[in-house]
Each structure stands twice: as structure tokens, then as C-alpha cells.
Amino acid sequence: MTISTDSSSTTTFRDVALAARDAAATLTTATRAEKDAALLLIADALEAKTADIVAANAIDIERARMNGTSEALVDRLTLTASRIAAIADAVRDVAKLPDPVGEVVRGYTLPNGLQVRQLRVPMGVVGMIYEARPNVTVDAAALALKSGNVALLRGSSSAFDSNTLLVNVMREALVASTVTPDAILLVPGTSHESVKELLTARGLVDVIIPRGGADLINSVVENSTVPVIETGVGNCHVYVDADADVAMAVQILLNSKTQRTSVCNAAESLLVHSDIAEEFLAAALPALQAAGVTVHGDEAFAVIARKFGVDVVPATDEDWAAEYYSLDIAAAVVDSIDAAIAHIRRWSTGHTEAIVSDSATAIATFAGEVDSAAIMVNASTRFTDGAEFGFGAEIGISTQKLHARGPMGLAELTTTKYIVSGDGHVRS
Amino acid sequence: MTISTDSSSTTTFRDVALAARDAAATLTTATRAEKDAALLLIADALEAKTADIVAANAIDIERARMNGTSEALVDRLTLTASRIAAIADAVRDVAKLPDPVGEVVRGYTLPNGLQVRQLRVPMGVVGMIYEARPNVTVDAAALALKSGNVALLRGSSSAFDSNTLLVNVMREALVASTVTPDAILLVPGTSHESVKELLTARGLVDVIIPRGGADLINSVVENSTVPVIETGVGNCHVYVDADADVAMAVQILLNSKTQRTSVCNAAESLLVHSDIAEEFLAAALPALQAAGVTVHGDEAFAVIARKFGVDVVPATDEDWAAEYYSLDIAAAVVDSIDAAIAHIRRWSTGHTEAIVSDSATAIATFAGEVDSAAIMVNASTRFTDGAEFGFGAEIGISTQKLHARGPMGLAELTTTKYIVSGDGHVRS
Numbered sequence: 001m002t003i004s005t006d007s008s009s010t011t012t013f014r015d016v017a018l019a020a021r022d023a024a025a026t027l028t029t030a031t032r033a034e035k036d037a038a039l040l041l042i043a044d045a046l047e048a049k050t051a052d053i054v055a056a057n058a059i060d061i062e063r064a065r066m067n068g069t070s071e072a073l074v075d076r077l078t079l080t081a082s083r084i085a086a087i088a089d090a091v092r093d094v095a096k097l098p099d100p101v102g103e104v105v106r107g108y109t110l111p112n113g114l115q116v117r118q119l120r121v122p123m124g125v126v127g128m129i130y131e132a133r134p135n136v137t138v139d140a141a142a143l144a145l146k147s148g149n150v151a152l153l154r155g156s157s158s159a160f161d162s163n164t165l166l167v168n169v170m171r172e173a174l175v176a177s178t179v180t181p182d183a184i185l186l187v188p189g190t191s192h193e194s195v196k197e198l199l200t201a202r203g204l205v206d207v208i209i210p211r212g213g214a215d216l217i218n219s220v221v222e223n224s225t226v227p228v229i230e231t232g233v234g235n236c237h238v239y240v241d242a243d244a245d246v247a248m249a250v251q252i253l254l255n256s257k258t259q260r261t262s263v264c265n266a267a268e269s270l271l272v273h274s275d276i277a278e279e280f281l282a283a284a285l286p287a288l289q290a291a292g293v294t295v296h297g298d299e300a301f302a303v304i305a306r307k308f309g310v311d312v313v314p315a316t317d318e319d320w321a322a323e324y325y326s327l328d329i330a331a332a333v334v335d336s337i338d339a340a341i342a343h344i345r346r347w348s349t350g351h352t353e354a355i356v357s358d359s360a361t362a363i364a365t366f367a368g369e370v371d372s373a374a375i376m377v378n379a380s381t382r383f384t385d386g387a388e389f390g391f392g393a394e395i396g397i398s399t400q401k402l403h404a405r406g407p408m409g410l411a412e413l414t415t416t417k418y419i420v421s422g423d424g425h426v427r428s
Numbered sequence: 429m430t431i432s433t434d435s436s437s438t439t440t441f442r443d444v445a446l447a448a449r450d451a452a453a454t455l456t457t458a459t460r461a462e463k464d465a466a467l468l469l470i471a472d473a474l475e476a477k478t479a480d481i482v483a484a485n486a487i488d489i490e491r492a493r494m495n496g497t498s499e500a501l502v503d504r505l506t507l508t509a510s511r512i513a514a515i516a517d518a519v520r521d522v523a524k525l526p527d528p529v530g531e532v533v534r535g536y537t538l539p540n541g542l543q544v545r546q547l548r549v550p551m552g553v554v555g556m557i558y559e560a561r562p563n564v565t566v567d568a569a570a571l572a573l574k575s576g577n578v579a580l581l582r583g584s585s586s587a588f589d590s591n592t593l594l595v596n597v598m599r600e601a602l603v604a605s606t607v608t609p610d611a612i613l614l615v616p617g618t619s620h621e622s623v624k625e626l627l628t629a630r631g632l633v634d635v636i637i638p639r640g641g642a643d644l645i646n647s648v649v650e651n652s653t654v655p656v657i658e659t660g661v662g663n664c665h666v667y668v669d670a671d672a673d674v675a676m677a678v679q680i681l682l683n684s685k686t687q688r689t690s691v692c693n694a695a696e697s698l699l700v701h702s703d704i705a706e707e708f709l710a711a712a713l714p715a716l717q718a719a720g721v722t723v724h725g726d727e728a729f730a731v732i733a734r735k736f737g738v739d740v741v742p743a744t745d746e747d748w749a750a751e752y753y754s755l756d757i758a759a760a761v762v763d764s765i766d767a768a769i770a771h772i773r774r775w776s777t778g779h780t781e782a783i784v785s786d787s788a789t790a791i792a793t794f795a796g797e798v799d800s801a802a803i804m805v806n807a808s809t810r811f812t813d814g815a816e817f818g819f820g821a822e823i824g825i826s827t828q829k830l831h832a833r834g835p836m837g838l839a840e841l842t843t844t845k846y847i848v849s850g851d852g853h854v855r856s
Contacts, residue, residue, distance in 0.1 A: 422807030
């Protein structure tokens with residue numbers, strides 16, 4: 001069955017999910033050559049249909065402006081010819097990546113002669129629930145296809161016209177390939193009911209990956225009976241140890257906080273060891289001020305800052321928990337590395353924490369005891385990223401412990417299967 | 429805080445879960461030597477307290493008999509001196525296994541000089557919900573401890589007295605070790621409310637592993653907001669291909685079905701290619717009859733069986749879905765390997781399917797297209813098992829695709845953490 005995505009049709013969620021399951025059965029054995037050819041057709045089609053995509057996107061933009069959406073959000077929603085070209089190039093880059101399917105994760109022969117191989121295989125149907133940016137529609141579809149999965153997409157209703165056209169362009173491109181168009185499917189409609197149907201499609205959908213703010217992710221986790229991979233909520237800390245190189249610590253703090261503020265791997269909290277606090281703040285405060293950063297400090301931090309003629313905003317518990325996504329930072333002075341670790345244990349979202357120190361003992365303690373997806377040792381928190389890690393692509397950054405933790409590339413979109421070969425082996 | 433497990437105390441679930449979190453923070457850096465020493469103390473204590481354990485178990489047995497529990501279930505509930513010795517020996521075996529914590533899963537240096545290492549680390553708090561057998565209490569606690577996790581246990585209320593004493597014996601043993609007694613905790617009480625509290629303890633409990641029948645597992649999946657690993661429901665198929673060695677196929681079928689019937693890796697369904705059906709049934713039917721197996725066959729199967737003077741029970745959809753856990757098997761004749769794969773796609777629980785064939789093409793098709801945790805090629809379904817796979821221990825067999833699929837050993841009780849080391853690296 002090939003599903004119509006014509007918005008005037010009466011396709012139900014169940015129709016789409018069953019089509020996804022059927023497509024998954026064919027996609028699991030697609031070769032790398034077949035998948036790469038399909039991806040290149042998609043990239044070409046996106047560029048060829050640029051005018052249509054921009055026109056559909058204009059409908060979303062007009063609706064957003066009428067709804068009083070902020071210009072920052074409108075910008076995230078906007079597709080231009082150059083952005084579409086970049087999206088198409090990203091699809092071509094995915095085609096160049098190695099195929100994770102078929103990789104032998106473990107392989108050995110048992111004493112009784114049975115040969116055990118654990119292979120990477122596609123998950124099947126990957127449900128994606130995401131906000132505003134329509135480029136995620138193409139990104140997610142390309143990564144799913146490359147890893148042999150069906151992408152079942154539920155974007156923001158604010159990007160409905162853009163997403164519908166993007167999916168239709170990709171599906172039409174697949175008609176000329178050996179991959180079924182049903183490898184890329186949109187959840188029908190924009191109702192909350194359709195999200196609920198996706199979240200409870202256990203047995204039809206193999207995994208759901210939400211991408212967006214904390215509210216979206218919490219709602220998905222609370223309501224889903226399909227396994228979920230939580231992504232991307234980051235209250236990242238920079239800890240400046242007593243044995244830190246002050247100049248290095250200032251550079252890492254500035255980069256972590258200000259290189260890009262609207263991302264999950266930006267630093268939101270600073271912890272400074274009391275032994276180095278005065279020396280560090282003497283250098284850090286002018287740098288933070290020059291960068292336009294507002295500091296929300298605890299009392300100990302405020303006292304030292306005042307010595308340098310700087311007033312900080314008094315920090316509350318809300319600041320310790322905040323993901324500002326702005327030029328704000330919460331800051332505290334701690335009397336020991338243990339106090340820093342305890343603060344992080346209490347307030348972190350488990351994404352990324354950095355330590356700046358030249359003490360091997362302090363580094364080992366911090367890396368061993370802090371329970372987060374990534375620990376940066378004398379490096380910026382901004383490095384927790386699939387591209388920076390050399391994965392070539394990223395479907396999101398997992399902040400949960402099951403299945404995947406940290407940046408997720410193509411391998412994290414696969415599961416495994418054991419193939420055990422014998423010559424008549426039976427158990428005695 | 430060290431929690432009292434005195435049943436007369438008013439300890440709440442939240443108290444216990446917070447104690448578990450605190451214990452997890454200390455356990456994450458426990459060395460292998462510390463964990464192994466703790467395990468050996470536990471093993472010794474279990475043997476030393478045999479009389480107390482048998483006495484507590486007698487209360488459970490008496491209650492079970494008063495409730496009219498079947499003798500088969502009473503047997504599963506029963507602890508004897510020799511069973512306790514075997515449980516203690518299993519704990520000593522766990523101590524001998526390699527520690528999964530600290531294993532470097534990936535490690536490389538990026539072009540910019542950043543050193544990336546992905547290490548295995550404990551999950552944290554592992555919630556286990558399980559039925560009848562009190563030996564799981566010790567098994568689960570030992571495997572969790574070895575992998576640096578806190579075991580938060582919720583056994584069957586039918587084994588409450590046994591489980592409470594076993595946990596107390598293990599906790600008392602830990603007092604003499606460097607591992608906190610709170611590494612092993614029992615969910616307080618036997619109410620359904622306490623299960624609900626465990627299932628919704630997101631942020632306090634890192635993963636829940638249910639072990640038991642399909643009803644228990646479904647209930648956990650439906651109601652949990654904590655990530656779950658589904659285990660052990662098995663409707664395993666044996667497919668006898670047109671190119672099968674008939675004698676081998678009979679041996680594998682018999683072993684898969686009858687070597688032990690009450691286990692999840694026993695075969696419940698037989699699919700025979702029509703080209704070989706008469707020849708195969710001529711040999712298989714007498715063997716199945718001799719073993720006391722009742723065949724629930726489709727019409728094509730029944731017609732051939734009748735030629736050999738054997739009447740089969742007509743199969744219904746219930747039979748194709750059944751996990752008999754008994755000397756029954758559903759059986760169908762299929763006209764092609766594709767029909768066999770389609771049948772398995774429709775009815776399998778995704779645990780284990782076997783193919784018997786000498787055709788490399790058929791084997792590749794079956795192994796590639798069947799979407800189950802394990803594919804047995806010319807081997808019994810009974811080999812899907814942590815011990816048989818050489819894992820040394822097994823916490824369960826995952827039938828889901830996320831995190832772990834197939835037999836789960838100690839590695840599957842860990843997550844990973846990235847440690848990225850630089851010398852002042854910032855992003856440009």
C-alpha cells in the first residue's frame with residue numbers, strides 16, 4: 001500500500017502506521033547503493049522544487065505572523081533558496097556516510113562450534129516529534145532512510161504546509177528509486193489526538209525521538225507506551241578547579257557560554273573553587289561583561305565580584321535549574337570539588353559538564369563521579385555534538401541512559417540481531 | 429542514609445528511592461575488588477542463614493497452599509538448603525565475571541587533538557519487577573551490584589517473606605564490606621500502589637526490567653514513565669525449508685519443542701515448506717507423538733498428517749499466537765519461504781526463530797528479513813540464552829529493540845559516558 005499524503009484525503013493514523021510497517025519490512029534489506037541513490041534523488045528533487053517549497057513555507061510564515069509569533073521563531077521557520085540548497089547538500093552528505101546496517105558488533109565461535117554474530121539492523125519505524133524548524137523534516141527522513149528505517153514524522157503545526165510539501169517532494173523523488181515512497185511518512189493532521197495515536201502505537205512504531213523544548217520532551221515521555229529516546233535538554237556546567245589555568249578557564253567559560261547561546265550544549269552554570277575564585281574572577285568578570293553576559297551569582301560569588309566593582313543578580317533555585325538559552329549564567333563559589341559535584345548532581349540535566357583543571361586527581365574524581373552524558377576535560381561544553389564527535393550526522397543528543405547517551409549518529413538509529421549458525425546443534 | 433527494611437517501620441517508597449539514588453552515587457566508583465568482596469560476603473551469608481531463609485520461605489509456602497496455589501507454582505516458590513547453596517554459588521560465579529564498568533567502547537583522537545573516549549558506566553538505580561521465584565531476588569541483586577548498580581527490587585507478594593529475609597541477609601552482609609547496604613533495596617509493602625510508585629519514579633530510577641508473564645510485562649510498559657526493557661515473551665518458530673536435512677530438522681524441532689517446555693526460548697510454532705512436507709512429516713510425526721506433543725495444525729498440515737494416520741487438532745488464530753509453555757505446537761504448511769517469513773512477521777513476539785536449510789540463499793533471506801532478536805540457523809531455538817551465548821550471567825532476554833536485544837548480560841546493565849579531553853579547546 002502506498003499512502004496518499006494529500007491533505008484532503010481521509011487517511012487515518014492507523015493507515016499510515018500500517019503502511020510504515022510494510023515499508024519497514026522492505027527497507028530492512030535495502031542495500032547501501034539503493035539507499036544512497038534514493039537520497040541523491042531526494043536532494044535533487046528538493047532543489048528542483050525550491051519555488052514550490054518557498055511558496056508553501058510562505059503560508060506557514062504568514063500564519064505565524066498573524067498569530068503574533070516572534071521574529072526569532074519566524075526566522076527558524078523560514079526556508080529560502082539558499083537554506084533549501086543547504087538542506088539538499090546535507091542529504092548528499094548523509095549519502096556519503098558509511099551504512100551502519102550489517103556492521104558486526106560482536107562475533108565469536110562458542111566451544112560447541114556455534115557461530116554467534118551480533119549485527120546492526122534497522123529499528124524499523126522511527127517516530128519523530130519535533131518543533132518549528134522544517135529542515136528537521138528532511139534531516140530526520142534522510143538519516144532514517146540511510147539507516148534502513150521508515151521515518152514517521154510529526155512536525156509542528158506551525159510548519160504544517162512546509163512539512164507536507166517537503167514530505168511530498170521526497171516521496172515523489174522515491175518513486176524513481178528502488179525504495180518505497182512509504183519510507184517517508186507524515187502523521188496525518190495537526191491535532192493533539194494524532195500525537196497521542198503516535199505515542200501509543202506500540203507494536204507499529206519501534207521508537208519515538210522527540211526534539212524540542214523540555215515541555216515537549218516531558219509530555220512525550222509521560223504519555224508514550226512506545227520506547228522513547230529523550231534528547232537535548234541541557235543545563236551544562238563549567239567547573240573551574242583550584243588547579244585550573246586561569247587563562248584557559250576564561251576561554252573555555254566564554255566559549256561555552258557565548259559562542260552560541262540558543263543550543264543545548266551551551267553552558268548555563270559556572271562553579272568556581274574558592275581557592276581560585278578571586279584570581280579567576282579578576283580575569284573572567286571583565287571578559288563576561290565585555291561579552292554582555294548577565295551573571296546570577298550566589299552570595300560568595302557576589303562578595304568577590306563586588307571587590308572588582310561588579311554587581312551580580314542574586315541567584316535563586318530557579319537560576320540553578322535554568323536553561324537560559326541566552327547571555328545569562330548562574331554562578332556559585334564552591335569550597336571543594338565534592339561540593340561542585342554535589343551541586344551538579346542536584347541541578348544538572350545530565351547533558352555535558354566541563355572541568356578546567358591541571359590536577360589529574362581532580363579530573364579523575366570529576367570524570368568518575370559526575371553522572372552526565374559527556375564530561376569535557378579542559379575543553380568547551382560546545383563540543384558535545386555529533387559533527388564535532390566525527391559522527392558525520394546527528395539525530396539528536398540523548399540525555400537518557402537507555403540505548404544511546406550523548407550525540408546520536410546513524411549507529412544509534414539501529415538495533416541489533418543475533419544470527420547463530422550451527423550444523424544441527426541441539427541442547428542437551 | 430541507610431534505610432531500615434524492618435517491615436514494621438513506616439518507610440515510604442520515596443525514602444527508599446532517595447536512599448537508592450544516594451547509594452548509586454557511591455557505587456558508580458566502586459572498584460571490581462570491592463564489588464567482588466561484597467558478593468563473596470553475600471554468598472557466605474546466604475549459606476550461613478540457610479535455616480532462617482527456609483523458615484521465612486515456609487511462611488510463603490503455607491500462605492500459597494492456603495490460597496490454593498498449584499504445586500508447580502509452589503515448587504517454583506520453594507527454597508531448600510540445596511537450592512540456597514546453588515543460589516550462593518551463582519553469586520560466587522558473578523564475582524568471577526569481568527567487571528563491565530570502565531570498558532572503553534569507543535576511543536579515538538579528533539583532527540583537532542581532542543581525545544574522545546566512550547566508557548561503560550553503571551545505569552544507577554535498576555528497578556526489577558518479577559514474579560514468584562525468590563532466587564531472582566539474589567540473582568538480580570548480584571548482577572546489579574557487579575555492574576555498579578543499585579537493585580531496587582519488587583518481587584511477587586507471594587514471595588514477600590522470602591524476599592524480605594533474603595534482602596535483609598544480603599544487606600547485613602554488606603555492612604562488613606565497603607559497599608553500602610543501600611545497594612540492595614526492597615520496595616516497601618506489597619500494594620499495587622507501591623508498584624505504581626516504582627513505575628513513575630522518573631529521575632530516581634534509571635531503568636525498570638520486568639521479568640514474568642506477558643500480563644506483567646504489558647502492565648509495566650503501559651504504566652511506566654521510567655524507561656523499560658521488555659523481556660522474555662517468546663512465540664518461537666521453527667521453519668523447515670525445502671532444502672532442509674530432514675533428520676537434522678526433526679532433531680532441532682524436537683529439541684526446540686520438548687527439551688524444556690516452560691521457557692521462553694522453547695518453540696511454539698512449526699512451519700514446513702510444502703516441497704518437503706510429506707518427507708518431513710513422515711519422520712517428524714512419529715517423533716512428536718513419541719515425545720507426547722499435541723500438534724495444532726492448519727488444513728494442509730492435517731491432510732498430510734492423515735496420510736500417516738495422525739489426526740491433528742485444527743489450528744485457530746489463537747494457536748498461531750500461543751505461547752503454550754507445554755507439549756503443544758502450532759503447525760502450518762507454507763508454499764514458500766516468503767510465506768514463512770510473512771507468517772512469522774504476523775505472529776512472532778520477536779524472540780527467536782530457527783531455519784533448517786542447506787540453501788545459502790534461503791538462509792540469507794530468512795536471516796535478513798525475519799525481524800527477531802535471534803535467528804538460529806540449523807540450531808535449536810533453545811540456544812538463545814545468556815549462559816549459552818557465553819555471557820556468564822543473564823538478567824533476562826530482551827524482546828525490544830531499544831538498548832538491548834536478546835540475552836542481556838552485565839554489559840547490558842550499563843550505560844556509557846563520553847569523556848573528552850583537551851588542553852583548552854574551544855569551538856570557533
